[in-house]
Amino acid sequence: MGNTMEQVRPDLPHLTGPVPGPRARAIIERDACVISPSYARCYPLAAERGEGAMIEDADGNRFLDFNAGIAVVATGHCHPRVVEAVQRQAARLIHMSGTDFYYESLVALAEKLAAIAPGGIPRRVSFGNSGAEAIEGCLKLARYSTGRPNIIAFLGCFHGRTMGALSLTASKAVQRTGFGPMLPGVIHAPYPNCYRCAFGKEPQSCAVECVKYIENSLFHTIAPPRETAAVFIEPVQGEGGYIVPPKKFFDELVRLCRQNDILLVTDEVQCGMGRTGKMWASEHFDAVPDIFAVAKGIASGMPLGATVARAGLMNWPPGAHASTFGGNPVSCEAALATIALLEEDLVENAARMGAYMMARLRDWPARFPIVGDVRGLGLMIGIELVRDQRTKEPAPDLRDRVVSMAFERGLLVLGAGASTIRLSPPLVITRDQCDFAMETLEDCLKAANA
Numbered sequence: 001m002g003n004t005m006e007q008v009r010p011d012l013p014h015l016t017g018p019v020p021g022p023r024a025r026a027i028i029e030r031d032a033c034v035i036s037p038s039y040a041r042c043y044p045l046a047a048e049r050g051e052g053a054m055i056e057d058a059d060g061n062r063f064l065d066f067n068a069g070i071a072v073v074a075t076g077h078c079h080p081r082v083v084e085a086v087q088r089q090a091a092r093l094i095h096m097s098g099t100d101f102y103y104e105s106l107v108a109l110a111e112k113l114a115a116i117a118p119g120g121i122p123r124r125v126s127f128g129n130s131g132a133e134a135i136e137g138c139l140k141l142a143r144y145s146t147g148r149p150n151i152i153a154f155l156g157c158f159h160g161r162t163m164g165a166l167s168l169t170a171s172k173a174v175q176r177t178g179f180g181p182m183l184p185g186v187i188h189a190p191y192p193n194c195y196r197c198a199f200g201k202e203p204q205s206c207a208v209e210c211v212k213y214i215e216n217s218l219f220h221t222i223a224p225p226r227e228t229a230a231v232f233i234e235p236v237q238g239e240g241g242y243i244v245p246p247k248k249f250f251d252e253l254v255r256l257c258r259q260n261d262i263l264l265v266t267d268e269v270q271c272g273m274g275r276t277g278k279m280w281a282s283e284h285f286d287a288v289p290d291i292f293a294v295a296k297g298i299a300s301g302m303p304l305g306a307t308v309a310r311a312g313l314m315n316w317p318p319g320a321h322a323s324t325f326g327g328n329p330v331s332c333e334a335a336l337a338t339i340a341l342l343e344e345d346l347v348e349n350a351a352r353m354g355a356y357m358m359a360r361l362r363d364w365p366a367r368f369p370i371v372g373d374v375r376g377l378g379l380m381i382g383i384e385l386v387r388d389q390r391t392k393e394p395a396p397d398l399r400d401r402v403v404s405m406a407f408e409r410g411l412l413v414l415g416a417g418a419s420t421i422r423l424s425p426p427l428v429i430t431r432d433q434c435d436f437a438m439e440t441l442e443d444c445l446k447a448a449n450a
């Protein structure tokens with residue numbers, strides 16, 4: 001990256017002047033004229049190139065990227081082995097449509113996903129291009145294979161923006177407003193958010209009321225088990241605020257699903273691919289999904305989504321479900337290179353760096369009155385800001401201020417949920433980069449608090 005970096009550490013931020021600079025500003029002005037206003041940009045970053053955990057903008061400013069393209073570039077920006085795989089495959093065969101023809105990378109990637117899927121059971125895979133498409137596949141397969149119409153999903157979860165996925169999504173009102181009616185048969189239950197328990201319980205003494213609600217209330221009213229195909233859940237809630245459920249929740253949820261022949265479908269789109277320090281977030285809870293959705297981190301930025309199911313469940317006939325571009329050879333090769341890197345050491349690094357940061361973050365609620373809660377697994381960490389630790393009133397304005405101040409200091413973070421700062425760096429980050437992020441956020445929290 002840039003050659004203006006004499007005496008500047010290439011692995012840490014360096015700003016050449018106030019941001020945005022003139023080139024970034026010009027891009028942003030053009031963008032404002034032609035790009036859909038539905039895109040929600042938090043700060044004026046115009047990215048030009050990336051390497052590892054660093055992003056250089058159009059004016060040569062270097063930022064430390066704690067977003068990873070929204071949890072996508074698991075192996076960092078432009079990892080040489082991913083770039084090599086993409087270039088090699090692009091020169092040989094870019095597209096053939098696996099829906100109608102055969103090619104080896106499609107099979108190799110499905111074999112690999114089946115081999116690393118939770119549970120060690122036979123799996124089949126259907127490919128698409130995005131998280132939403134992976135969820136659509138899960139939704140259609142759940143209904144098709146059970147012959148049942150209803151789906152139980154959770155408040156706060158985000159599953160994508162196509163109409164089926166959007167019907168499951170219950171994250172922010174703006175995402176659904178004006179787009180109804182949604183898919184019939186989708187029923188939402190409270191997510192196990194122990195910091196803000198919908199049932200007023202404390203984690204230590206709760207009796208998993210959020211599963212009881214499904215069993216004692218939904219099953220007896222609007223979602224009888226024999227009409228309910230599946231429960232869809234993010235094992236760690238992403239867009240909704242980086243929320244980690246207690247293990248006993250999953251123990252109960254799995255029991256409920258098994259007792260009633262209801263499929264457990266996990267959305268690993270954001271929390272999967274090693275981000276939490278295990279390949280799949282559901283592995284932290286020993287929950288083996290019948291079907292799961294993967295995308296984002298799977299191919300380090302090349303578009304790819306996958307619906308992975310118990311082999312016996314994927315019993316739909318030719319023509320029932322497919323996607324022209326899904327699993328194109330270039331994305332498949334990028335995914336194979338990505339998974340190899342994750343298995344070599346990046347999943348382990350995510351666990352290590354996550355634990356390192358969490359050790360430092362743990363006392364932030366005691367040190368900063370505006371920090372209500374810190375939680376996370378691996379490199380999926382949420383810092384929830386509140387106006388008052390006792391009332392837990394969310395503080396979205398303070399959160400947004402911290403996010404903006406961090407940008408002005410060279411650190412890229414984003415919000416999630418009502419007032420949480422999310423940390424989702426690439427899995428290649430180092431201790432020094434973690435230290436920079438922690439120190440910068442501490443400065444910003446002090447400034448926001450003042």
Ligand SMILES: Cc1ncc(COP(=O)(O)O)c(C=O)c1O
Pocket residue numbers: 129130131132133135158159160161234238239267268269270271295296
């Ligand atoms: C958990 C989860 N599921 C699904 C999606 C949708 O993915 P995509 O934007 O690739 O359609 C997202 C995107 O943020 C997500 O976080």
